[in-house]
Amino acid sequence: DPSNQPLQTAVFALGCFWRSEAAFGCLNGVVRTSVGYAGGSKPNPEYRSLGDHAECVQVEYDPEVIGFRQLLEVFWSNHDSRQVFGQGPDVGNQYRSIIFTSGTEESRLAAVSKEREQSKSKSSIVTTQIQQLEAFHPAEPEHQKFELKRNPFLLQLMGNLPEEELERSTLAAKLNGYAAELCPSRIQKQIDAKINDIIKRGWPILREI
Numbered sequence: 001d002p003s004n005q006p007l008q009t010a011v012f013a014l015g016c017f018w019r020s021e022a023a024f025g026c027l028n029g030v031v032r033t034s035v036g037y038a039g040g041s042k043p044n045p046e047y048r049s050l051g052d053h054a055e056c057v058q059v060e061y062d063p064e065v066i067g068f069r070q071l072l073e074v075f076w077s078n079h080d081s082r083q084v085f086g087q088g089p090d091v092g093n094q095y096r097s098i099i100f101t102s103g104t105e106e107s108r109l110a111a112v113s114k115e116r117e118q119s120k121s122k123s124s125i126v127t128t129q130i131q132q133l134e135a136f137h138p139a140e141p142e143h144q145k146f147e148l149k150r151n152p153f154l155l156q157l158m159g160n161l162p163e164e165e166l167e168r169s170t171l172a173a174k175l176n177g178y179a180a181e182l183c184p185s186r187i188q189k190q191i192d193a194k195i196n197d198i199i200k201r202g203w204p205i206l207r208e209i
């Protein structure tokens, strides 16, 4: 791990989890991402029967590099929190907007950020819920790093890692965001340059960005 600090974990629901995972994966300080279900009570949720859960991303991050506050900014800027019935074409309770917290400080930061978001416009209501995280249920492998898996070129560039390695890899989290074009443009360009360089040098395997 990049520093000696223990990693911290945050979970957010903001629409389809393929996109959510991509949006957080490319941030510096994010070490691992995974998608899953949380916010409901159904035991053993699955994609086609997730019950009352929401689609979520779990973000493991290095608190020396990125903080919960910055993750909240990424949360707000990557979905429309005023949509009652989901995001765009994705309609339903499973796409609702939730900030999961652990402890009073995170709850306070979440509440402050929600008030700030609401104050930007009074003409519609921010629907985002703030909940203490109870359980995060990891989703099926085919939903993990979904955007990256749609890109055989990038998978090959990483040396076609086995599933378990792909799920735990920081590089895979980054490239998943890159594949979806959801990295901040500075990072998107950095990765472009790095990939071009690798290709020019004759296809060694990409191990880090």
Ligand code: MHO
Pocket (backbone or CB within 6 Å): 015, 016, 017, 018, 055, 089, 090
């Ligand atoms: N409309 C999306 C939803 C996927 S998201 C993981 C689809 O292509 O099925 O819910």
